[in-house]
Amino acid sequence: MTPTNQVLMMSALAQEPTGGVAGWATDLMEKLGAPGAGLAVALENLFPPLPSEVILPLAGFAANRGDLGLVSAILFTTLGSVVGALALYGVGAGLGRERTRGLAARLPLVKVEDVDKAEEWFNRHGAKAVLIGRLVPVVRSLISVPAGVERMRVSLFLALTALGSAVWNSALILAGYALGEKWHVVESSVGVLQYVVLAGAAAAVTWFVVVKVRAKRSPVEKVK
Numbered sequence: 001m002t003p004t005n006q007v008l009m010m011s012a013l014a015q016e017p018t019g020g021v022a023g024w025a026t027d028l029m030e031k032l033g034a035p036g037a038g039l040a041v042a043l044e045n046l047f048p049p050l051p052s053e054v055i056l057p058l059a060g061f062a063a064n065r066g067d068l069g070l071v072s073a074i075l076f077t078t079l080g081s082v083v084g085a086l087a088l089y090g091v092g093a094g095l096g097r098e099r100t101r102g103l104a105a106r107l108p109l110v111k112v113e114d115v116d117k118a119e120e121w122f123n124r125h126g127a128k129a130v131l132i133g134r135l136v137p138v139v140r141s142l143i144s145v146p147a148g149v150e151r152m153r154v155s156l157f158l159a160l161t162a163l164g165s166a167v168w169n170s171a172l173i174l175a176g177y178a179l180g181e182k183w184h185v186v187e188s189s190v191g192v193l194q195y196v197v198l199a200g201a202a203a204a205v206t207w208f209v210v211v212k213v214r215a216k217r218s219p220v221e222k223v224k
Contacts, residue, residue, distance in 0.1 A: 022184075025055045034059075034068045038076030041169070045084025045141045047110075052140070054184075056169055060176025061183035070177060074170050081134075081165035082158060085144040089157060092148025100145055118142035122150070130157060134164025 028036035037059040044052050059077060063070040092100055097119070104115045118139050122129045123146070130152070133143035147157050176183040 022054050022058055025058055029059065029062055029068065034072040034076040037068065037073055038080035041077040041080035042084040045081055046087060052168075052172065053137075056172035057176030057179070057183040060173040061180060063173065064177045064180045070173070073173055074166070077169045077173065078162060078166045081169060082162050084141070085161045085165070086158065088141065088144035089148035089154070092145040093151060097149050100149065115142055115145060119146040122146035127152065127156060127160065130160040131164045134161060135168050140168070
């Protein structure tokens, strides 16, 4: 980032908090641009108490002011999500269930109950839990752990993680972009937004299944 762009970035975000998660994320974006937003999201995946509900709308606001490219913000934050998720997948695969739970119990701000919730979600929904789980707070990050424990195929895990992350990140970044200086409203409205995104994802999955079923039936019907 050139000195001129850095000055513009600092000016554009001057009204934002200088402390807490928002201040930390702002500092990363000031120094690194869109890759900084990606780094913040990667760390959010590794440490679930860091809220993407703050980081992503703030990146959208920065894009609204012209300090980040909108597309690059979405691409880098999605890449950050995938990198963070892959790291947690590796933890689950390397340590196994019990040692992972033991590690979670020793980490500040991480609850073993949340790890168990993600495991239950994965056991109930299977592979699609990785896709849909990316749209659910807390589960969004920790769903990678049971996927690693169960040694889910890495290529499928990455594809579903990238797709789910792209949907969620795009929704929050676009919301922050649309709201501009009121980007912080997204955090308090994320519950409603979550259900909207989940409904859209469910509709997309249903459509995909219907198309696949029809495609399989067509050759059979032609034979008859």
